[in-house]
Structure formats: structure tokens, C-alpha cells
Amino acid sequence: xxxxxxxxxxxxxxxxIDYPGVAMTGDAEATAVYLADDFTIxxxxxxxxxxxxDEWLTLIGEIETxxxxxxxxxxTVHPEGFAAHHALAQMDTTMRGVVRDGSFVMTxxxxxxxxxxxxxxxxHAVPLSxxxxxx
Numbered sequence: 001x002x003x004x005x006x007x008x009x010x011x012x013x014x015x016x017i018d019y020p021g022v023a024m025t026g027d028a029e030a031t032a033v034y035l036a037d038d039f040t041i042x043x044x045x046x047x048x049x050x051x052x053x054d055e056w057l058t059l060i061g062e063i064e065t066x067x068x069x070x071x072x073x074x075x076t077v078h079p080e081g082f083a084a085h086h087a088l089a090q091m092d093t094t095m096r097g098v099v100r101d102g103s104f105v106m107t108x109x110x111x112x113x114x115x116x117x118x119x120x121x122x123x124h125a126v127p128l129s130x131x132x133x134x135x
Contacts, residue, residue: 009077012110012118016075016085019120024065028057036111036119045126059095066092071103081112082121102129 019034032053039053051059073087085108092101107124 009083012077012083013075015118016108016110020068023060024063024068026061026063028060031060032057034120036113036121039120039122041123041125043125043127062096064094066094068093083110083118084108085110100127102127104128 015034019031022034023031025031035053035056037053039056041051041056043049043051068089068091071088071090073085075083075085077083085106087106087108089104089106090102091104094100105126105128108120109122109124110118111121113119
């Protein structure tokens, strides 16, 4: 089934801006609205790790974020209904008591779903100075 193109690239840009703030509230239900059903976070450094949507939604309630900012970013939107958002982010965060302060290089792949809404399908994150995710 082909996605109904009801959301514009501007709407995608707004979802990209809004998602971190919603996730930082720790509200799993509000965060889930931004995520595809098969969402995953993939780490390859400092150790390979794949975090499912359910694991992520459980974990966000245990995250304390003191600072989060995007330092650099690019966005490419493909006419076939997917987009890549590349970012260098700086964050000061504690997850389950583990300090994860530092810089992260992230690529978010968004997809335009059949209901016409952009949802985050996969995040590939490389912590440049933080430890592994305490899942």
C-alpha cells in the first residue's frame, strides 16, 4: 500500500524538532506517536547493540536529560517517502544511573507511513565519548 502524502517536508522538519523534547518528558505514550511500529535504535560503537521500540519506551522514563542540543545537522527528503536526518548532538544525560554525557553522531531514518504521517523508523547513534546504553 502506498503512503498518502498528507504531510509536507515542513511537517517532517517540525516532527524532527519536536521529537527530542517529547521523548525527554519520559512520556512513553506521547513518544510512541513519533515512532514507527518497527522502530529500533542501532549502536555499533562502543559495542553492537539494538534497542527495540518497547525497550526504548520503557527506558525513556528512566532518563534524566540536563542538556540536549543539535550542533550540526542535514536533512535529505526522498520523494519516495523516506528521509535521512544526520546530526551531531551534544547531551548531558543519565540513564538508569549511568552518566552518558557527550557528543553523539546520529542518523535518523524517517518514513512516510500509509496514514500520511512521518514516523521515525530507525536511529543509528554513535556516542563519541559516552558508554554503552544501559538496557
